[in-house]
Amino acid sequence: MTATAAEKRDYSLTGPNSGPGFTPSEWYSTRIPRKRLKELMKRSDRPSLINYSIWFGSVLFFGTLLALTWGTVWTIPVAVIYGVFYGSGADSRWHECGHGTVFKTAWLNNFFYQLASFMSLRNPYLWRWSHTRHHTDTVIVGRDPEIAFPRPPSIGAWLLNLLYIPALSKELLKMVRLNFGLLSDEQKDYLIAADRNKAFWASRCQLAILFSVVGLSVYLQSFLPVMLVGLPTFYGSWLHHLMATTQHAGLAEDVPDHRMNSRTVYLNPFFRFIYSNMNYHVEHHMYPMVPFHALPALHEEIKNDCPPAYPSLLAAYREMIPAVVKQQRNPNFYIRRHLPATAEPTPDYQRPVLQAAE
C-alpha cells in the first residue's frame, strides 16, 4: 500500500501548514562558553584562500586538461574529475559564501558567491533568501522552502538528481521566469521586495552567459564549450547530491532542535574538501556563524550533547534507505535520533500540525 493523497502533507508555503514557525529562542543550542565560541566564529582569509585557490585552481587545471584531451580516450575520465570540482565543489561553496562566513574580506565572499551561484545555476538572490528561511525554519513544514525530501520522498527524483535533472530543470525554469520578472507566490513569500530586481538581473546575466557559451559551441561546431561551462553542473553535481542527501532525509519534521532534524556524518578528507565540511550539519545549523574550516573543532565542542555522528556515508545510507522506503507506505514514519546520556534533553516540540507516529 502506498501513501494516499489524504496522508500526504502539504509542504507548500502558501497552503494549510503555512502558519508561523518557532521563535528563535525556542530553537535548542548547546551551550558553549562565549570565549570559545568567539574563537570558533573568528573570520580569517588565510584558510579560505588556501581552500578556494586549490578548488578553483583544480577547476582551471582540469578544465584545461579537458580541452587538451578533447576527443581522446582521456576525455571521459578527465570530464568526470572536472565535473566534480566544478559542479559539486561549487554547490557547497555558493552555500558557504551565502552565509558570509568564508572570508573576512567581504568582497571575496561576494565574488565567490556570485561565481559559485552561476556554476550551480542558482539565482544568488532567490537562494540567499530561501536559505535564510531554511535556517529560520529548518524542516518546518509550510515554512521551509528547502525541504528536499517531502514525505513520501520520490526515489525516482532522487536517482535522476544524481544527474541534477529534476533540480536543474527547476532551476533553469526559475531562471527563465525571473528573466521575465515573474515570481511564484512561494517565491514572493520569502524574497523581499528590495532584492527582486537584483534577482531578475542576475538571471538575465546568467542566461546571457549560458546563451553565449551555447552560441560558441554552435559556432565552433564542438561540444567542448558547453562541456566546460553549463553542462558540468549536470554531470558533476552527483557527489554533492550524494553527500547533501544525508543532511535531513528521513529525520523528524517540525522540531526546533537540529540534533533531531539534521545529521553529522564523518567523511574522508577529499569529500570534506568538495563539500566544504557540510557533513558537520548539526553544527552548521546550530551555529551558522562558524566558518566551514572551524566546523570540525565545533563538532568536538558539542558532540557530547548530540546523537552520535554517523561513521561514514555508507552508514548514513544504511539508515536512510529503509526509512525512505517505509515512508512510501507510511509518510508519518521518521528516524528518531537518540541523545547520549551526557546530553541536555530535547525541548518539548510537538506542534498540532505534526502528531506524527514514530
Next chain:
Amino acid sequence: MPNWIKACDADDVENEDLIRFDHEDRTFAIYRSPDDEYYCTAGLCTHEEVHLSDGLVMDHVIECPMHNGQFDYRTGEPKRSPACIKLKTYPVKVENKTVFIDIGDQA
C-alpha cells in the same frame, strides 16, 4: 528628554565584543569597539528578533548569530542582508568606569 540609566561596568564588556542588557521589558546590546569606545543599540536583530548578544563583533560591525546579517553598531545601518532595517542606537557615556545609556522616553 534624556533618561540615563546604568547599563554595566566598563570592564563587563571585553574589547571588540558586546553584552546583553535588559531593562524592564526592553533589551539592549552594549558594545566595546577595538578602539575602546562604547556603543549601544537595540538588543534584537531587525530581521527576525534574534538577540545580537550571541553574535560576533568585527571592528565596528555586529553580525547576527542566526542569519549573518550585519549592522554598523555605531550608526545602526544595515551592512549585509538579510539585515535591511536600521538598528536603533542609543547615546552612551562612561563615568567612573560605569557605562550609562540614554534610553530616552519609553517607546
